[in-house]
Amino acid sequence: MRMVGGTPTRDPVRDLVVIFTEDADWHTRTLCRAIERQGLRVLVLSLNDCGFAIGETPHGLLLPGLDGQLPAAAFVRVIAKGTTEQITMRLGVLHALRELGVKVMNDARAIERCVDKSMTSFLIAQAGLPTPRTFVREDPAAMQALIDSAPGDSVLKPLFGAQGKGLRRIAAREPLPEATKVGGVYYLQEFVEGRRRDGLFQDWRVFVVGGRAVAAMMRRSERWITNIHQGAAGEPAPLDGAAAELAIAATAAVGADYAGVDLIEEAGGGFTILEVNSMPAWKGLQKTTETDVAAAMAHHLVSCLQPAAVG
Known part of the structure; x- marks a missing residue:
C-alpha cells in the first residue's frame, strides 16, 4: 500500500483485476486470458474467503492476496450458494468495493x-x-385462485434459479405444488406461445x-x-x-x-x-x-x- 505522510492510503493497485468465482473453469480461464491481453494482472478469489476487517485494514475489507490493498476492478463470475447470512455478507463485500470506488462488474445492485x-x-x-404478466406471492390459496381463473397456461419458476432448472408449466386449474417445494414463494408468469x-x-x-x-x-x-x-x-x-x-x-x-x-x-x-x-x-x-x-x-x-x- 502507498504511504502519504506515514498514513496508509486506499489507492487501488492500478493494474490488478479480481475475478470472483468458485471454480477455475473454462469461463474463468477464458476471461483471465482476455483481461491479461489488455495489459492487466488477474487474481482469482472466492467471495467465501473474503469479509470485513474494519479497523484492521485501511479500507475495512478482508481480501486475501491483496496485502491490504484494493484492486482496480472486480469481475463477478459466480457467487456460491449459501445461507441468507452468507449471501448477504458476500454481497456486502461487493457493495463495499463499489463504495470504495472499485469498478465492480456486475455490481451487487445489478446482481440482486x-x-x-x-x-x-x-x-x-x-x-x-x-414482459409477460407476472404474479409473485407467498399465499398458496391466492395463487391457486389465479391458476383456476387463468385463460391459459402459466410458468412456475424458482424465484432464484438459472439454466432452466426447476421450471414447470402449469395448466389452467392444475394444482400448484406445496409452498415448501417452491421456497415459500410462488413466481408465476404467463406462458407465451x-x-x-x-x-x-x-x-x-x-x-x-x-x-x-x-x-x-x-x-x-x-x-x-x-x-x-x-x-x-x-x-x-x-x-x-x-x-x-x-x-x-x-x-x-x-x-x-x-x-x-x-x-x-x-x-x-x-x-x-x-x-x-x-x-x-x-x-x-x-x-x-x-x-x-x-x-x-x-x-x-x-x-x-x-x-x-x-x-
Missing part, C-alpha cells in the same frame, strides 16, 4: 435485481418494456456488454424449455433489430454492465423479454456465434478504468 426474478420483472415493466419453426420451440439469447449487443443466438428445442443446458441447439442470430434493442434496454433497466437476456418472439409478432441474467455463462453462445465474448467484456472493463487505471 437479476437474481430475484420478481424484481427483474418489475424493473423491466417499469421501463416500459414488454412463441413462434415455432419446423415444429420446434425457440427463443433468443442476446448477450449485452457495455450498452451494445455483442452476440446473439436462437435456441431451438423439442421441449418448451429452450436452455442450452437443457439440451437445446443454438444458431447465430442477428445483432440488430428489435431483439437486440430490447436486450440493451433490459440490461440498462437492471443497471448491469453485461447480461444475458432471454427473449421470445411471439407467434403474432414482436418480442417479449423473459429474463435478464447478471452472471450468465457464454460457452454455448461463443461456440454458436464464434464471438469472443470474454474479449468484449475485458475491453469494456478496461474502458471503464481509463484513464485512471490504464495508461
Whole structure:
C-alpha cells in the first residue's frame, strides 16, 4: 500500500483485476486470458474467503492476496450458494468495493435485481418494456385462485434459479405444488406461445456488454424449455433489430454492465423479454456465434478504468 505522510492510503493497485468465482473453469480461464491481453494482472478469489476487517485494514475489507490493498476492478463470475447470512455478507463485500470506488462488474445492485426474478420483472415493466404478466406471492390459496381463473397456461419458476432448472408449466386449474417445494414463494408468469419453426420451440439469447449487443443466438428445442443446458441447439442470430434493442434496454433497466437476456418472439409478432441474467455463462453462445465474448467484456472493463487505471 502507498504511504502519504506515514498514513496508509486506499489507492487501488492500478493494474490488478479480481475475478470472483468458485471454480477455475473454462469461463474463468477464458476471461483471465482476455483481461491479461489488455495489459492487466488477474487474481482469482472466492467471495467465501473474503469479509470485513474494519479497523484492521485501511479500507475495512478482508481480501486475501491483496496485502491490504484494493484492486482496480472486480469481475463477478459466480457467487456460491449459501445461507441468507452468507449471501448477504458476500454481497456486502461487493457493495463495499463499489463504495470504495472499485469498478465492480456486475455490481451487487445489478446482481440482486437479476437474481430475484420478481424484481427483474418489475424493473423491466417499469421501463416500459414488454414482459409477460407476472404474479409473485407467498399465499398458496391466492395463487391457486389465479391458476383456476387463468385463460391459459402459466410458468412456475424458482424465484432464484438459472439454466432452466426447476421450471414447470402449469395448466389452467392444475394444482400448484406445496409452498415448501417452491421456497415459500410462488413466481408465476404467463406462458407465451412463441413462434415455432419446423415444429420446434425457440427463443433468443442476446448477450449485452457495455450498452451494445455483442452476440446473439436462437435456441431451438423439442421441449418448451429452450436452455442450452437443457439440451437445446443454438444458431447465430442477428445483432440488430428489435431483439437486440430490447436486450440493451433490459440490461440498462437492471443497471448491469453485461447480461444475458432471454427473449421470445411471439407467434403474432414482436418480442417479449423473459429474463435478464447478471452472471450468465457464454460457452454455448461463443461456440454458436464464434464471438469472443470474454474479449468484449475485458475491453469494456478496461474502458471503464481509463484513464485512471490504464495508461
